[in-house]
């Protein structure tokens with residue numbers, strides 16, 4: 001699986017999102033209080049641009065008239081029919097076993113690590129002792 005640099009952290013502030021194109025796929029990158037999540041921009045219900053929807057929290061009710069609001073900013077509500085998806089997992093909140101939007105693994109890495117990359121030649125310490133170059137293996 002190839003790695004793709006999609007943005008710098010300061011380009012997506014907390015509570016913001018950005019839709020990027022990677023290999024022909026539209027992917028929404030969301031910053032939820034400093035944590036980043038990536039989901040596909042196609043709603044699995046009827047194909048709306050999911051990432052244009054409102055970011056919301058979770059409302060639960062233990063009994064009529066008593067409700068709790070939690071997980072602020074962790075769900076995306078589709079702009080067409082209002083289905084909600086968990087940004088952490090991609091699962092539909094209504095049908096978690098059957099409906100899911102594609103979610104992608106995402107990492108925040110320092111620029112130096114990206115320049116260095118994963119493929120490196122083996123290196124050895126070199127020193128000069130008197131008139132000789134000495135390599136430690």
Ligand code: FES
Pocket residue numbers: 043044045046047048078079080081082083
């Ligand atoms: S297309 Fe998203 S809920 Fe219908």
